Amino acid sequence: MKYLLDTHVILWIIGSSNLLSKKAKATIENSENKIYVSSVSLWEISLKFRLGKLSLSGMKPSQIPEILSKSNIETINLESADASTYGQLKVMHHRDPFDRMLIWQCILRKFTLISKDSKMKKYRSHGLKTLW
Numbered sequence: 001m002k003y004l005l006d007t008h009v010i011l012w013i014i015g016s017s018n019l020l021s022k023k024a025k026a027t028i029e030n031s032e033n034k035i036y037v038s039s040v041s042l043w044e045i046s047l048k049f050r051l052g053k054l055s056l057s058g059m060k061p062s063q064i065p066e067i068l069s070k071s072n073i074e075t076i077n078l079e080s081a082d083a084s085t086y087g088q089l090k091v092m093h094h095r096d097p098f099d100r101m102l103i104w105q106c107i108l109r110k111f112t113l114i115s116k117d118s119k120m121k122k123y124r125s126h127g128l129k130t131l132w
Contacts (some may be wrong), residue, residue, distance in 0.1 A: 002034045003027060003131065004106050005073070006115035007041040007098065014067055015057060021132050024114050028073075035073045037065075038105055042075070044098040082108060093122035103128055 005013070005028075012019040013028070020028070028035055046061040048054035059067075065075060082105055089104045103123050106113045112129040113120055120130050 001032075002036065002109065002111045003114050004036050004038060004076070004102060004109075004111045005041070006102060006113060006117060006120070007044050008116065009114050010037055010041055010045070010064070010068070011054075013071070013073075014059070014064060021116070024116075024132055027114065027131060031072075035071075036076050036111065037068055037073055038102055039075055039077045040098055040101045040105070076105065076109070078105075089123075089126065091123065091126060093119055 009020065009024065017025065027033055042061065042064060045054065045056075045064065049056060049061050068075070078101070082101065085108070086101065086104050089100060089107070092100075099117065099120070102113060103120065105111070106129070107123075107127045110129075112131050114131050116132050120128065124130065
């Protein structure tokens with residue numbers, strides 16, 4: 001199966017893996033699964049780091065893709081199709097534009113979103129699959 005990591009899950013993988021649920025951890029570690037991060041999450045991390053809203057314990061945001069790559073976690077980019085069809089996600093259960101784009105990328109690609117964010121579940125009726 002294919003899974004996309006929510007931004008907080010990325011941060012927990014590189015810093016505090018004990019915060020992951022057992023189910024999320026097992027799914028991420030299962031070599032039969034394809035695990036992805038979105039360039040949108042990397043953008044969010046970089047922005048929050050720059051604004052002083054996020055500490056990375058001596059690490060720089062630019063180091064994260066390499067760290068994830070070593071764990072066989074691949075990056076998907078924000079494609080023009082993602083951006084140009086984003087308005088089709090009409091419901092607004094979540095106000096965070098980064099999270100809304102992750103939701104939309106999962107729906108378009110039929111990925112399951114690994115997230116602890118309970119607001120994500122509200123998009124299940126719109127085609128989002130979630131796991132925690």
